[in-house]
Amino acid sequence: MSRGLENRNPxxxxxxxxxxxxxxxxxxxxxxKQFESPAWGYRAIFVLLDTYRRRHGLRSLREMISRWAPPSENRTEAYIRAVADDTGxxxxxxxxxxxxxxxxxVAASISRVENGIAADRRQVERGWELFAE
Structure with a gap:
């Protein structure tokens, strides 16, 4: 199991x-970070991306993923392409x-890139519900 999934931090x-x-x-x-469940980890993804937009003025996948996965630690352009391809x-x-x-x-794709396997869509949806509450 990947570190992200083990930590329930997809x-x-x-x-x-x-x-x-x-x-x-x-x-x-x-x-x-570690979360109580994968759904809480997905909620954190939604919160963080929303914070990027509201507080930092980041508007596109390119801008958000460049901050999420900076080139100093990641193959950022490949990450951006993967999420763009997954989501259209x-x-x-x-x-x-x-x-x-x-x-x-977007959150499901970030999880796939980070963990190497498809996200559990039910957990992603539950994370959205927690975010939207």
Missing amino acids: GNIRQSRVRYKGEVHPSRDPEF IDPDEPIDTRDRKMMVP
Whole structure:
């Protein structure tokens, strides 16, 4: 099992001062957050991408993924292409982080890229429900 799935953190969100609902604190993983369930981990993906849009003015997959998976740690362009191919969203198209039909596939694709296997769509959908509450 991948580290992200073991931590119930399908986006491999790194440790930070930010605390998310459903986060296990303290995390037993020194580098990555842990969540109570995969759904809470997916909710954190939605929250973080929405924060990128609202607070940082990032509007496209390219801008968001470049921050999510910076070139210093990742093959960012390949990551962007993979999410764009999975979702059918142009990398430079503005995305609406409050649009379920757009964001559920984005989070599922991020999970696939991060963990190497297809996301459990039920968990992604439950994460959206937790985010939208």
